[in-house]
Structures are given as C-alpha cells and as structure tokens.
Amino acid sequence: MLLLEKSSCDLDVQPYLDNLTGDVISRTAFGSSYEEGRTLFELQKEQVELACQIVQSVYIPEWSCKFLPTKINKRMKEINNELVAIMSEMINKRERSVKLGVAGQDDDLLSLLLTSNMxxxxxxxxxKDMRMSFEEVIEDCKAFYFAGQESTSNILLWTMVLLSIHPKWKAV
Structure with missing residues (x-):
C-alpha cells in the first residue's frame, strides 16, 4: 500500500493577485488593460511605500514636513506629477470620446463619471459647486486605481488563506 506523506509549501501568490486585480480594475474602471495601467499601479505603490517611510521617520509637524526639500518629498512630487500627467491624458481621451458619442462609451466607470459630470x-x-473639477476627477481616478486594486487583491488573498486553513470546504 502506498502512503502519501502530508507536506506543505509556501507559495507567494500576492504578485499574481495584484496583476489579476489590477487588470480587472483597469478594465472595469477605465476600459484599459493592466499593461496600460501598470505604470499607474507601480507609481502609486511606490508613493505608498514613501509615505510609510515618512510616517516612520522622525516627527516633524505636518504643515512643514511636506515643504522640506528631502529626497523622499522630491520623489513624491515627481510621482504625483507623473500620475497627474498619465491620468490627464487618459481622462482627456475619454472625455473626447464621450463628447463624440463613441459607441461603448458607458462600458466603464470613467465614462460614466465623465458623462454624469457633463x-x-x-x-x-x-x-463650481454642482460639478466635479478636473482635479477632483483625477483624484477619484487615483482612488479607484489604488483602493480598488489593493482591497480586491487583499480579499482574494485572505479568501485563499481561509480556504487552505479549512480544507473541509472541498467536501461540500
């Protein structure tokens, strides 16, 4: 009789889940693929890492901290400028297609947002109090990208952990 040994291994699936959820968010919110949105995800991820470094560093009052010309602050500003440039281009393209009434314009969240705003x-x-400014649209897009991808990726990972801890679910 052949006995199978129980064994386990660690497998880091987080990068794969990040790619999957990034692609889903890019397609549903902005009608683009993950490849097109990858730069945005990478920049926002770097920005979060830098923000964590700032929080963990020596305390300086908030009002003056962001104005100091530190290496981290300079990089944060560069990242923000890159994000704004990429998203501005994406929003302007979509705004033109919404104004022209291109077929399939309501297939994603950005088109719906711009249509509603128009x-x-x-x-x-x-x-001004009855519409979103261009800057507000950009900030909403940043939030959609970051919060949508991060939370979805984390909930998928947590689900996989719970399913692996409780193998009885397979019997049902």
Missing amino acids: RDIQEHGNK
Missing part, C-alpha cells in the same frame, strides 16, 4: 454642467451651468 450632464451636471449642462443642467446647472458651470457652477
């Missing part, structure tokens, strides 16, 4: 501008005029 409708508000048409209904209420150009009142």
Whole structure:
C-alpha cells in the first residue's frame, strides 16, 4: 500500500493577485488593460511605500514636513506629477470620446463619471459647486486605481488563506 506523506509549501501568490486585480480594475474602471495601467499601479505603490517611510521617520509637524526639500518629498512630487500627467491624458481621451458619442462609451466607470459630470454642467451651468473639477476627477481616478486594486487583491488573498486553513470546504 502506498502512503502519501502530508507536506506543505509556501507559495507567494500576492504578485499574481495584484496583476489579476489590477487588470480587472483597469478594465472595469477605465476600459484599459493592466499593461496600460501598470505604470499607474507601480507609481502609486511606490508613493505608498514613501509615505510609510515618512510616517516612520522622525516627527516633524505636518504643515512643514511636506515643504522640506528631502529626497523622499522630491520623489513624491515627481510621482504625483507623473500620475497627474498619465491620468490627464487618459481622462482627456475619454472625455473626447464621450463628447463624440463613441459607441461603448458607458462600458466603464470613467465614462460614466465623465458623462454624469457633463450632464451636471449642462443642467446647472458651470457652477463650481454642482460639478466635479478636473482635479477632483483625477483624484477619484487615483482612488479607484489604488483602493480598488489593493482591497480586491487583499480579499482574494485572505479568501485563499481561509480556504487552505479549512480544507473541509472541498467536501461540500
């Protein structure tokens, strides 16, 4: 009789889940593939790592900390400028296609956001309190990318951990 030994191994699936969820978020929120959004994900990931370094460093009052010309602050500013440039280009392209009424324009979250914003501008005029500014749209896009990808990736990883800890679920 052949006895199988129970064994286990560690497997780091986080990078694969990050890629998967990044692709899902890119497609559903912005109609693009992960490859197109990879730069955004990498820049935002680096920005979070730098922010963590700042939090763990020596305490300096918040109002003055971001104005100091440190290496980290300079890099944070560079990253933010790159993110704004990439997202501005993406938003401008989508805005043009929404205005032209290109087929399939409502297939993603960004198109819906821009369509809604344009409708508000048409209904209420150009009142600042009744519409989103371009900067607010960019900040929302950053939030969609980061929060959507990060939370989805983490919940998938946690689900896999729980399923591996409780193998009885396979019997059901």
